[in-house]
Amino acid sequence: MDRTRIPSLNWLRVFEAAARTESFARAAAELNMSPPAVSQQVKALESHLGMALFTRQPHAVRLTEAGRAYLPSVQMSLVSLETSTAGLFGRAREERLYVQAVHIFAQGVLAPLFTDFTARHPDIALHITTGNAVEDFTHAFSDLKIIFGAPSAFGRAHDQLMGEMLYPVATPEIAARIKTPADLLAHPLLEVATHRAGWPHVFESLKLLGAGARVVMVDSTVMAAALAGHGAGIALARAPASDPIMRAQGLVPCLPGVAVPGLEYYHLVYPDPGTLRRPARAFRSWLMERVSALEPVSGGMS
Structure with missing residues (x-):
């Protein structure tokens, strides 16, 4: 054969x-x-x-x-064939669009807005996959990628989407015990290993030394929220992307009004604007419009 x-x-x-x-x-x-x-x-x-x-x-x-x-x-071959067919013989009844996003953005931003996009563009079949590590994005095909941090490693062109605001969250029982920033140190602090801005960044802003803090390392904000929801410690909300996730876990701000700007941004990444297929151009325009209304909040979930 x-x-x-x-x-x-x-x-x-x-x-x-x-x-x-x-x-x-x-x-x-x-x-x-x-x-x-x-x-x-x-x-x-x-x-x-x-x-x-x-x-x-x-x-x-x-x-x-x-x-x-x-x-x-x-996937690339099927998309190319689909695009060529639509271009030569009339638009296909439904065009596929592949978007890959970091997990927190996919769950906290894209999921709540998914039906809005599909209602506006019923001729586009949107397929969303998620990733967390760099290798998740470098070895997978997609029309568009939504990453957090430095965008240059993932594509030649990018649009800055939004930043984040960090503030401590916990179950209502734990949050009620937090009266001052120093009270945070009496509880395990859930830290996401892949983020530049974490508890040390928050401590610096609060002018708190953080000596003796009990840090529990996890690989994602989603996991940190799940643990915090079960009373395992205090997590950092990363608004606005994390808002639905924190609400779903029943978490509340520990120090209302206290929030620290993050150090990095979410970016929409693609090879070149001139090579974007029609569905990708439609998604890009829609996403830029929708995220412009999602402003990071200060110490509370919208």
Whole structure:
């Protein structure tokens, strides 16, 4: 068998849907197929390539290293074919748009606004994936990326979206015990390892030495909020992106009126404005409009 021959387009469509949803059942529902048919198509592609693309689990599938490496090329090829078809033969009934965002922005900003975008642009199928580490964004295909921090490593062009305001939050029971900044030190402080601005930055602004602070390191603000919601300590809200997450965990400000500006910003990143597809241009314009109304708050959740 010639493994360099281009696989069946249907195999590739099925592979892309299964990889994106991490489920043969969800891919089947999306493609109007049966789960056994999806499994059969994936097996045919794997047989053609001579390599497993997924590891099968009872209720999900996970990409192998080969599958993870193959996915961006498949997605890019499908998008290119879709765009060319729409351009030559009339706009497709629905165009796909792939957006990758840091988890807190996806959950705290994009999720609440998702239906607004789809209502305004019913002809665009918006697919959002999330990441947290640098490598999550460097090895995945997307039309647009929303990152936090230095944007130059992810694309040639970028738009600054918004900054953040930091303030301590905890369960109402713990927050009631915090009367002064020094009272923060009596509790575990949940610190996000990937952020430049954290508790030391807050301590400096509050003119608090922070000696003897008990710091618990986590990898995301979402995880810090989950732990704080269970009474494990005090987290830092990062408004406005974290507002829905903090509310969902029942967290309240510990020192109302106390907030510290962050050091970095969220950016929308892309290769070049001139190469953006129509759906990406529409999303960019919509997002810039919507985030302009999301101003960081000072020590309280809007």
